[in-house]
Amino acid sequence: MVKILIDQLSENIVETIHEPLLVLDSDLKVILANRSFIDSFKVTRKETLGSFVYDLGNGQWDIPRLRELLEKVLPEKNPFDNYEVEHNFAAIGRRIMLLNGRQIEQAAGKGQIILLAIEDITERRQLEMLLADSEKRYRRLFETANDGILLLEKNEGHIAQANPAVTSMLGYSTSEFFGKKLKDVGFPDHMGTIQALLQALEQNGIVHYNDTPIHKKTGEVLYSDIYMVDKADLVQCNIRDATRHRNLEAQLRQAQKMEAVGSLTGGIAHDFNNILNVIIGYGTMVKDRLDPGSPAMENMNEVLTAADRAAELIRKLLVFSRERIVEVKSVNINALIFDLQKMLVRIIKESIEFHLDLANRSLIVRADAGEIEHVLINLATNARDAMREGGRLTISTGLSEMDEESVAAYGYGKPDRYVRITVADTGTGMDAKTQKKIFDPFFTTKDVGKGTGLGLAVSYGIIKQHNGYINVYSEPGQGTVFNIFLPLSEETATGDEKADAAAPVMGGNETVLVAEDETSLRKLIKTVLESSGYCVILAEDGQDAVTKFMENRERINLVMLDMIMPKKSGKEVCEVVRKMDPRMKVLFASGYAMNNITKKEMTKDVFDFIHKPFRPKDLLIKVREILDRQGK
Ligand SMILES: Nc1ncnc2c1ncn2[C@@H]1O[C@H](COP(=O)(O)OP(=O)(O)OP(=O)(O)O)[C@@H](O)[C@H]1O
Ligand SMILES: [Mg+2]
Structure with missing residues (x-):
């Protein structure tokens, strides 16, 4: 029967094709199964031939979708291609198959046979799914990346796609990018043609441009790191904003x-x-x-x-030098500037208008008032020098919030609330090259003898010491704006404790132990104090100070210690002294604080301090002030 139905040639063809193939008679019994079918579905030829198709593999082929194809679909729509069947086979697991069915009418009265070609598409489907998945993932990366990404087609180097990051980075919309070349959207010419780029990519796999300026749509320049990689039929161009990095580097x-x-x-x-x-x-x-x-x-x-x-x-x-002591108090910045006004007006010339624009609210910072005044005087002096022909100097204050975003934008700072002091002039301004150098010590454009180039370097140091920031905006011919940011303090300002300079200097008859290793200075202090009636005991180093203190303990009212002395430092002497007499008054003298006395300790008011070099009068005022005070 079989021999009659299928001649040798077709049997050979059936055997040799790769796809599994079944031939069924009109009762759906298997007349023929090719090798591929036997192998693929792990059945034997013996159990297959002559079996009812649904019984194959112990009934594994009794698949509702197959029944539907053979009994309903094919009788109506013959042939039927790409009929998808998904089924879980005991022997080979879950498979997805495409079935191509043909009903073939035989010679009269001999009924029909059904040809069933089976294509196993399980792997292909999995690959497709993986691909779709990876495509989806790539899409998501593309859409959400922090880096700007442009995809370039390889013929002309036209931009085919732009992600949201690059549109916000450079200011062009997606459609504005589309079809343009990189140099049309502000990339530098030196990046060359797409052909050169492709060649470089072929050689190196990746092409990297460091610190490359890109002109944004607004004309502003953005410094970026650019990476190019080959992505099949496109070139992927990653653009990373390096401005923050550059700023940090400059700060460092x-x-x-x-x-x-x-x-x-x-x-x-x-x-x-x-x-x-x-x-x-x-x-x-x-x-x-x-x-x-x-x-x-x-x-x-x-x-x-x-x-x-x-x-x-x-x-x-x-x-x-970090070691210098700042005398930190709560300072009302508005009051400070208001009080400084007279002095500032004296610095600037008549041809310069002076404006104050102070915030309504009180702006308190923890600061050394003298230092902040110093900064303002520096800035006003510079402004005056920049406005030889006259102009306007404006000082304004306000509150400024630095959030994560502005920290990222500026490339420095900590999120916090800051008091802003702005000093703006309408003078000569500066080009970008000068602006880069102005905070450098000894940088000056002024004539020899006119400027030391320390004004702004000092101001910078002061603001840093106050955990603040100072920046500059300037254009040649347009003027200059300096902004200072100081951390806002929630405390209220303490009154001005500065001793009145005009007050007469009071002497006394108390006994002061003076420890100072520098001979001539020791003598000077003795002379000054004695000339005002004090009794002075001298010590020439730290150890000597301790000895003299023990010997004269009952008489001594105040101990004056140099911070840096041989044998024992001022602080060490102080510790010994305080152990013997916790209420003993101590005055430190130094040009700078030692590392082991932190600024905090000094400002907790436990110690008194006098800056070297001091005037005789300053010393007398300080000594009197300490002796008159209740407690330590
Ligand atoms: N408001 C300003 N307008 C224009 N240029 C300025 C301004 N402020 C500073 N500069 C420039 O910055 C340089 C450095 O200023 P800085 O205050 O550090 O030193 P200086 O004024 O030259 O000298 P010093 O302040 O020590 O007497 C100045 O020489 C000037 O070129
Ligand atoms: Mg100056």
Whole structure:
């Protein structure tokens, strides 16, 4: 029967094709199954041939979808291609198959046979799903990436797709990107043609451009890191905004420069301040004894002015060194600026208008008021110098919130509430190159002798010490705006504790132990104090101070300690002294604080402090103030 139905040739064809194939008679019994069917579905030829198709593999082929095809679909729609059947086979697991069915009419009266070609598409489906999945994932990456991504077609290098990050980064809409070349949307020319790029990609797999300027739609320049990779028929171009990175780098460089100047200064300041202290101290005493009309008076004044200038220079340099002490108090910035107004007006010239625009609310910061004044005077002086032909100087204040976003935008800062002080002038302005250098120590564009180039470097140091920020906006010919940000404090301002400079200096008859290793300075302090009636006991180093203290414990009312001394530091002496007499009053003297006395300790008011070099009068005021105070 079989032999009659299928001739040899067709049997061979059936055997050799790759796809599984079944031939059924009109009763749906298997007349023929090719090798591929036997192998693929792990059945034997013996059990297959002559079996009812649904009984194959112990009934595994009794598949509702197959029944439907054979009994309903084919009788109506013959042939039927790509009929999908999904089924779980015991022997080979879940398979997805496409069935192509043909009903073939035989010679008259011999009924029909059914040809069933089976294509196993399980793997293909899985691949398709994986592909769709990866396509979906890629899409999601593309859409949500922080990096800007442009996809370029390879013929002309036209942009085929742009992700949301790149549209917001560069300011063009997706449709504006579409069909353009990179150089049409602000990328630099040096990136070359798409052909050159493809060649480079072939050689290196990836092409990377560092710190590349891209002109945004607004014309602004954005510095970016660009990576190019080959993505089959497209080139993927990743653009990362490197502005923040650049800013951080610049900050780091600046900080390192400051650090270098700082340690250099810290090293010489101690000795230098002692020397200056002697010059100023004795100089003042000589001057006080001169007749007002004496010819030496003028010379002495010159000596003292020069010494003052030297002291000021050291003071400026010491701001860099972290070790300098800031006397932190709660300061009302509006009040500070208001009080400083007179002084600022005196600095600027008549041809310059002065405006104040202070915020309505009180703006309190923890700061050293003198230092902040110093910064404002520096800025006002610079503004004056930039407005030789006249102009307008405006100082305004306000509250400024720095959130995560603005921190990211500026490339520095911590999210917090800040008091903003803006100093704006309408002067010459600066080009970008100058702006980069203005905070450098010793950078000046002024004539020799006119500027030291320390004004802004010092201001920068001061603001940093206050955990604040200072930045500049300027255009040549348009003027300059400096913004200062200082962390807002919720406290209320304490009153001005500055001693009244005009008050007469009061002496006393108490006993002061003075420990100072520098001989001439030790002598100076003794002279100054004794001339005001005090009794002075001298010690020449830390150990000596301890010994003298023990010997004279009952008499001593105040201990004055240099911070840095041989054998025992000021702090160590203080610890010993306080152990013996917890209520003993201690005054520290130094050009800078030692590392082991933190700023905090100093400002907790446990210690008193006098800055070297000091004037005789400053010392007397300080000593009196401490002795008159209740408690330590
Ligand atoms: N408001 C401004 N307008 C234009 N240029 C400015 C302004 N402020 C500063 N500059 C520039 O920055 C440079 C550095 O300023 P900085 O205050 O540090 O030093 P200086 O004023 O030159 O010297 P010093 O302040 O030590 O006397 C100035 O020489 C000037 O070129
Ligand atoms: Mg200056």
